Amino acid sequence: MNAICNMIDRNRKGEPVGLPSFCTANAHVLQAIMSHAAATGKLTVIEATCNQVNQEGGYTGMTPRDYMGWVRGMAADAGVPMTQLVLGGDHLGPNPWKSRPAEEAMEKARELVRLYVEAGFTKIHLDASMPLGGEAPPSFETIAARAADLCVVAETHAPDPTALVYIVGTEVPIPGGETEEPDALDVTSVDRLQRTIDTHRAAWTERGLDAAWERIVSVVTQPGVDFGHSSVFVYDPEAAANLSESILASTGLTFEAHSTDYQPTASLAELVRSHFFFLKVGPELTFRFREAVWALADIEAHLDPATPSRLREVVAQAMEDNPAHWSDYYRGTDLLQRIFSYSDRIRYYWAMPEVAKAVGQLIENLTQLDVPPTLVTQAFSGLEFGQVNTDPVALIDRHIGKCIKRYYSACSI
Numbered sequence: 001m002n003a004i005c006n007m008i009d010r011n012r013k014g015e016p017v018g019l020p021s022f023c024t025a026n027a028h029v030l031q032a033i034m035s036h037a038a039a040t041g042k043l044t045v046i047e048a049t050c051n052q053v054n055q056e057g058g059y060t061g062m063t064p065r066d067y068m069g070w071v072r073g074m075a076a077d078a079g080v081p082m083t084q085l086v087l088g089g090d091h092l093g094p095n096p097w098k099s100r101p102a103e104e105a106m107e108k109a110r111e112l113v114r115l116y117v118e119a120g121f122t123k124i125h126l127d128a129s130m131p132l133g134g135e136a137p138p139s140f141e142t143i144a145a146r147a148a149d150l151c152v153v154a155e156t157h158a159p160d161p162t163a164l165v166y167i168v169g170t171e172v173p174i175p176g177g178e179t180e181e182p183d184a185l186d187v188t189s190v191d192r193l194q195r196t197i198d199t200h201r202a203a204w205t206e207r208g209l210d211a212a213w214e215r216i217v218s219v220v221t222q223p224g225v226d227f228g229h230s231s232v233f234v235y236d237p238e239a240a241a242n243l244s245e246s247i248l249a250s251t252g253l254t255f256e257a258h259s260t261d262y263q264p265t266a267s268l269a270e271l272v273r274s275h276f277f278f279l280k281v282g283p284e285l286t287f288r289f290r291e292a293v294w295a296l297a298d299i300e301a302h303l304d305p306a307t308p309s310r311l312r313e314v315v316a317q318a319m320e321d322n323p324a325h326w327s328d329y330y331r332g333t334d335l336l337q338r339i340f341s342y343s344d345r346i347r348y349y350w351a352m353p354e355v356a357k358a359v360g361q362l363i364e365n366l367t368q369l370d371v372p373p374t375l376v377t378q379a380f381s382g383l384e385f386g387q388v389n390t391d392p393v394a395l396i397d398r399h400i401g402k403c404i405k406r407y408y409s410a411c412s413i
Helices: 002-012 027-040 064-078 102-119 140-157 190-206 241-249 265-273 283-303 311-321 335-340 345-349 353-368 373-379 392-410
Strands: 019-023 044-049 085-092 123-126 165-168 216-220 254-257 276-281
Touching: 002 216, 002 254, 002 276, 019 392, 027 044, 027 064, 027 283, 027 392, 044 064, 064 085, 064 102, 085 102, 102 123, 102 140, 123 140, 140 165, 140 190, 190 216, 190 241, 216 276, 241 254, 265 276, 265 392, 276 283, 276 392, 283 311, 283 345, 283 353, 283 373, 283 392, 311 335, 311 345, 311 353, 335 345, 353 392
Parallel strands: 019 044, 019 276, 044 085, 085 123, 123 165, 165 216, 216 254, 254 276
Antiparallel strands: none
């Protein structure tokens, strides 16, 4: 907590320093993140969402304790001390159960928060912004009261509550991304920001959470960045100037920016200069992973292994047989969108047994075969001659590392 708070203090004083926040449950992406962490020693934030990881397993099949144990094992294998990692829970609240009656959904949310903090997650985004059980959109006051309710749970059950830092607010798409291609974005108004802060402050005071309030470090707002299936809204510092400056009136606070994937690196740096301290990224990481394994599949096709992975065919069939992760997002049956869109709905299929088996077969084939460097340079651009690593795992790590490195560059750390 002290390291984050010191960096936030520097950011508020005008130093362009921030922190990337890698939101993923992809094993290959996490391996690349650990490789970068081991090589650099830099503070690394890794997050799971309420839909990925929860008491019912989420879409990963993991509980918070499972996810924490998985990350700990990967960190140990990579030689990364856990003191270098900050584990976070994103959009923790009733969203996975929002169709249920309000009290039932909130009871599920309380259990969710309890399990996250008991497992050792310390960066906690409390999000109770969604209507529950068919109710009307909740007021600022209701959202804040429900978030305070969840904060009580966190403070009660965390092994060391003083180690927790909190994020509040949620003027962003729901977990999982936009279901429709957005036409335009409205930057959060200064008035809405202030109402969010004021109502949360009052709710925290009412619940006797004054000590916890001092550990709220960021507010989620919409700076005007997002992405759809085929377009990216690039950050405009002038449009967000009033919002950016207004946060300095609230002691100790910065912003957290969601859906920053695919922003130009210069725009990410502008966000940090505008006091968006945390830059959340998720789909871009798995987008890079897909690029890497697609390139490896091209290499494999030239080598004719005895047991080909048939990766592309396997993925296409898995998406056809299990359309739930893309059918509400893409119109028609456009395979280009399913595979290549910015929204990267393909990311939900990598953990399916048949797809994971195909990826494993691809890596095994390219590990055992004599891969000519000239095939690698054809499939992966920007490699220096004489320094071409033909190991498939190293190539995957390097390609995902393009995303990881540019976020650290934008954050000046």
